[in-house]
Amino acid sequence: MEHTDExxxxxxxTRILKRLLSYMKFHKVLLFWAMLFLALGTGAELIGPxxxxxxxxxxxxxxQFPVEPLIALAVTYIILHVSAVFFNYFQQFWFxxxxxxxxxRMRVEVFGNVxxxxxxxxxxTATGGIISRLTxxxxxxxxxxxxxxxxxxxxxxxxxxxxAAMFYLNVQLALFCLALLPVVxxxxxxxxxxxxxxxxxxxGKLSELNARLNESIQGMAIIxxxxxxxxxxxxxxxxxxxxxxxxxxxxxxxxxxxxxAVDFLxxxxxxxxxxxxxxxxxxxxxxxxxxxAFVNYLERFFEPVNQMMxxxxxxxxxxVAAGRVFxxxxxxxxAPPKRYEGNPQITRGRIEFKNVSFxxxxxxxxxxxxxxxxxQGETLAFVGHTGSGKSSVINLLMRFYEPDEGEILLDxxxxxxxxxxxxxxxxxxxxxxxxxxxGDVLENIQLYNQEITEAQAxxxxxxxxxxxxxxKLPGGYRHPVGERGxxxxxxxxxxxxxxxxxxLNPKVLVLDEAxxxxxxxxxxxxxxxxxxxxxxxxxIAIAHRLSTIKQADKIVVLHQGEIQxxxxxxxxxxxxxxxxxxxxxxxxxxxxxxxxx
Numbered sequence: 133m134e135h136t137d138e139x140x141x142x143x144x145x146t147r148i149l150k151r152l153l154s155y156m157k158f159h160k161v162l163l164f165w166a167m168l169f170l171a172l173g174t175g176a177e178l179i180g181p182x183x184x185x186x187x188x189x190x191x192x193x194x195x196q197f198p199v200e201p202l203i204a205l206a207v208t209y210i211i212l213h214v215s216a217v218f219f220n221y222f223q224q225f226w227f228x229x230x231x232x233x234x235x236x237r238m239r240v241e242v243f244g245n246v247x248x249x250x251x252x253x254x255x256x257t258a259t260g261g262i263i264s265r266l267t268x269x270x271x272x273x274x275x276x277x278x279x280x281x282x283x284x285x286x287x288x289x290x291x292x293x294x295x296a297a298m299f300y301l302n303v304q305l306a307l308f309c310l311a312l313l314p315v316v317x318x319x320x321x322x323x324x325x326x327x328x329x330x331x332x333x334x335x336g337k338l339s340e341l342n343a344r345l346n347e348s349i350q351g352m353a354i355i356x357x358x359x360x361x362x363x364x365x366x367x368x369x370x371x372x373x374x375x376x377x378x379x380x381x382x383x384x385x386x387x388x389x390x391x392x393a394v395d396f397l398x399x400x401x402x403x404x405x406x407x408x409x410x411x412x413x414x415x416x417x418x419x420x421x422x423x424x425a426f427v428n429y430l431e432r433f434f435e436p437v438n439q440m441m442x443x444x445x446x447x448x449x450x451x452v453a454a455g456r457v458f459x460x461x462x463x464x465x466x467a468p469p470k471r472y473e474g475n476p477q478i479t480r481g482r483i484e485f486k487n488v489s490f491x492x493x494x495x496x497x498x499x500x501x502x503x504x505x506x507x508q509g510e511t512l513a514f515v516g517h518t519g520s521g522k523s524s525v526i527n528l529l530m531r532f533y534e535p536d537e538g539e540i541l542l543d544x545x546x547x548x549x550x551x552x553x554x555x556x557x558x559x560x561x562x563x564x565x566x567x568x569x570x571g572d573v574l575e576n577i578q579l580y581n582q583e584i585t586e587a588q589a590x591x592x593x594x595x596x597x598x599x600x601x602x603x604k605l606p607g608g609y610r611h612p613v614g615e616r617g618x619x620x621x622x623x624x625x626x627x628x629x630x631x632x633x634x635x636l637n638p639k640v641l642v643l644d645e646a647x648x649x650x651x652x653x654x655x656x657x658x659x660x661x662x663x664x665x666x667x668x669x670x671x672i673a674i675a676h677r678l679s680t681i682k683q684a685d686k687i688v689v690l691h692q693g694e695i696q697x698x699x700x701x702x703x704x705x706x707x708x709x710x711x712x713x714x715x716x717x718x719x720x721x722x723x724x725x726x727x728x729x
Contacts, residue, residue, distance in 0.1 A: 155237060166222075178297050227285070252492070275449075308404065482670065489535060492524075502693075515675060577609075581636075586609075684700070684701070
């Protein structure tokens with residue numbers, strides 16, 4: 133899903149609008165009361181000019197001022213005005229409440245779908261683009277529900293009331309005003325036609341801006357180290373300028389087709405109405421009250437039109453944003469599903485790869501005909517140069533992806549036969565980058581899993597020796613964790629990650645470069661924790677430091693997606709092949725480091 137400029141056709145916009153309106157069905161009761169109060173408030177507002185017309189024509193013009201009828205008229209006018217305020221307050225409040233609930237439901241729906249996407253989706257989609265749809269685009273849709281939808285409903289009811297009052301006062305003039313509606317609709321259609329293009333481009337550029345910001349902020353250290361600030365600023369300025377130009381085109385369109393055009397139309401209509409009354413005054417007297425009421429209704433007629441035109445830009449932006457959000461909601465790219473009947477349980481942890489081949493893009497193979505077996509309780513390590521396919525083996529075992537060819541067996545059953553819940557519970561994964569979430573230390577170990585008690589979390593931390601530094605923290609296990617655990621060292625984050633995995637008590641332990649970023653002193657503590665974790669478990673480990681996997685039962689050397697060598701540490705050294713060369717090279721570097729130290 134790339135950052136493309138969304139240029140929607142009229143048919144697409146209509147379909148998106150219908151889908152937006154479909155969210156109203158979840159709030160029927162609230163919207164019913166809002167509609168009822170809207171009708172009552174509109175009626176109370178529109179009766180006011182008729183009361184003034186009655187006062188002018190029946191009492192002011194003939195200079196007759198009976199006290200009781202005038203008091204009744206004044207009291208009625210005041211009651212109607214107060215009632216209109218009361219009804220309009222609650223109908224607006226209820227409309228907004230329903231609107232906020234609708235956008236709340238949509239945001240949860242969007243995030244829920246994103247959370248269930250397979251990793252292949254995130255490989256191809258920029259994080260900033262996803263965030264833009266979850267925040268900026270849903271915020272624009274919220275503006276549609278809050279400021280546009282409720283206003284459209286109110287103005288529709290208001291129009292009906294205005295025309296009813298106009299026909300009551302003068303049928304001919306009411307028909308004339310009715311004839312103005314096609315002109316208004318032509319303005320609306322013209323605006324929608326051009327604004328769809330401009331706001332689509334603007335939305336696409338905004339998504340690119342978010343993606344660039346997210347990428348730059350996360351890689352700020354690299355940018356500064358390699359002195360790329362000026363280049364990044366120039367590229368960001370160019371992208372920002374494109375977004376600015378798209379905004380300017382939309383603003384020019386707004387300035388031409390929104391209020392100025394409607395104001396011009398309202399002035400023409402007012403001239404024609406006054407001219408009509410002027411012409412008939414030559415042949416018969418006119419009622420000043422009717423003239424006042426009609427001019428009042430004419431102004432009230434064009435004010436909602438102005439409001440609708442002014443909010444058309446919000447409407448158009450919301451339609452474009454909704455198209456992008458619905459595209460994300462409808463995108464169906466989940467993790468590989470369970471493909472066989474039955475519900476087997478992982479009890480031993482025996483793993484077998486049979487002639488497995490895999491490609492991320494269906495073109496370039498990253499694994500070619502891979503076969504190996506790990507018996508229960510054994511440790512198998514993968515080594516190889518960058519890009520040799522080590523992490524791809526882990527991705528397939530965790531069922532983040534499915535192999536293109538071959539079969540993966542776990543306890544003698546096809547991996548695709550296990551439920552996702554069983555795999556996530558019994559396969560414990562520790563990554564090179566230990567991600568931590570905002571909260572506290574205990575929550576980062578439990579990860580809000582209700583099956584893991586506080587006692588189990590503490591025991592897991594003690595098992596991997598994370599308890600030693602956690603107890604020294606202010607607040608201990610309730611010590612707050614900032615974004616990504618920035619206040620913790622790399623080793624401390626890794627130990628918490630170990631505890632998180634051990635709290636699940638997995639049958640299979642998967643270590644993907646778990647010690648790659650650890651200093652030598654911390655590595656000893658980490659290695660002791662790993663030995664405790666691996667006890668009685670089937671373990672797969674990926675490591676660059678060959679010294680950390682010397683005790684593995686079996687070591688597989690991958691090269692360009694194929695198994696180059698296999699055996700234990702001593703056997704591979706005796707072969708003097710790729711593993712031997714890698715080991716000698718690393719040992720030489722260590723020796724140089726000791727001498728220089």
